Amino acid sequence: MSGCWAAEGNDAVKIAARILTALAALAAAIVAIGPIAWAVSTSLKRNNEIFLVPPSLIPTTVTFDHYARLFHEGVHWNFLNSALYTFAAVSSAVVLGTLAGYAFVRFEFRAKSAMLLLFMASMAIPGYALLLPTQVLFVQIGLFNTPVALPILYAAHIVPFAVWMTRAHFASVPIELEHAAAVDGYTRFEAAWRVVLPGAKPALIAASAFGFLYAWNDYITSTTMIDSPDMRTLPVALIFFQGFHGRDWGALMAGAVIATLPPVVLFLCFRRYLIGGFSEGSVKG
């Protein structure tokens, strides 16, 4: 009988633990989703409703005026700038990082360990600490306020992470697979492309996602390196809606919603790989 009591006691503890876990998850979800929901709500409200007391999450009248205003102000060009800089940075960084990650695993060369250490150490240095010297350098070499400035700096930040992620994957691929492909009639590059790379998809997507979020969300580097309004990125352009004579909260929130959409869509498309990719990088290599 005592066994039954013990079992019932355990069940009660288990149920309580589950309820607590669910409550904690709910609280975390509210904290995470709350601001986004509020931003969406605000972006759809009319100006006179935004500061209404008591506040309401559901707008009484839905309006797209704030979105229209953004387009009227040309924010879509800033969106395009952000997209282009991010695409250029992420694609070049992932290609370079993949090649370097492969080389670190498959080739022997002088100072290999030291170089790898340098790559990894560079991830520990806060990029902002180097911003001003970098700005001075970019001014001197003529890259300041040019369309290539941001892609170069973003890529430099993403490459070590891409190396780290892909190296972990390549190290886990047995060399025999490439040998088999070589014997089957493929060149080294073809073997790596057709046999090693397909398995690296989670690592590549994880590295791309990290790079995308970093480049897409960046504000500080962009304000430091770009001066011309026509080359501004989306986060910088949106700051101007804070205005000097009171903030345009509706437009600001509409901009925030637009800026949030691409990362959310990407996450939803690739979440399976992202979770796999990050855990792979963390336990292998």
Place this chain on the structure above:
Amino acid sequence: MQTAKSVVFEGVAKRFGAVTAVDRVDIDVKPGQFVTLLGPSGCGKSTTLNMIAGLEQPSEGRILIGGRDVTGLPPSERDIAMVFQSYALYPHLSVFENIAFPLRARRRRTAKPELRERVTQVTAALGLDALLGRLPREISGGQRQRVALGRAMVRTPNVYLLDEPLSNLDQQLRVQMRSELKDIHQRLGATMIYVTHDQGEAMTLSDKIVVMSGGRVEQLGSPRELYDRPANVFVARFLGEPGMNLFEGRVDDGALRAAGVAIAADRVGAGRSGGLIAGIRPEDLVEAAPDKAPIAGTVRTIEFLGSRMLLRIDVGAAIVTAFMPLGARFAPRQPVGLAPASPDRVRWFDAGSGKALN
């Protein structure tokens, strides 16, 4: 359809820094032969195979396939097929795609209908028809092994290289796959070079065995030659289950003498001052009266093997093995006498060099 090609090693050596993995090896494999590179771990057999494949470059010497010098050529230009110990199946490709993979290479891109036909032929021959859509992780070890073989068989290469392809299978499957391999070799008539440390596989499959040790070829010949006439004590000890019994001693009064041993050495002992080693296979020892027997000892263990018994006998400080018929009665710690079945069955070696004398 290509014809089987020869493989020739001319003074091939491979060094990794200060370590010599393969030391000036000469091997001549005739077209259509099944040749096994046999030896313990680290003897250089896999390195030798990798050099034929082009996965390792020789430090010196030449490799010829079908009379063509391929020493500097990459693997893709040697037209060889290889089965790896780990099978090396492409994990993201189905069984069909794994087998079709060599036919999709740029240099031998095959039209779709022909590709399908060839893959189907191979998978039918290997009993893989029902698994074509599966991924390697979804099939058993034996099936993976067959897929690896199928990938080699789907084209008709100059030479098949097999690197311990059966070592990951359980005993029963290994024996089954061994006879399938033999069958495939006979059907294809292809040149096959096989690497193993399992002498049973080497003995049953090969036309010729190359016994290697420390990067050198210890002996090269047919399984029968190697078993009956080992060139040195290494081969004598390495081949056979258990290996040859070796008795080391000095010749005195026409016999090789050591603790518990007095084997007549009339043929090789005359005029010899140095040490000698007599080698006798366990099946070439017969029971003799303990007080007059050339080899006297006490029974240590008796192993029942089904058709016969294996005795382990303490002779001086050494342990001697002997097969005995089931009818014979032995008990542990019992004194026992042994003699060679005939003087011809004793193989003599020089104790200094370890080389055979007869």
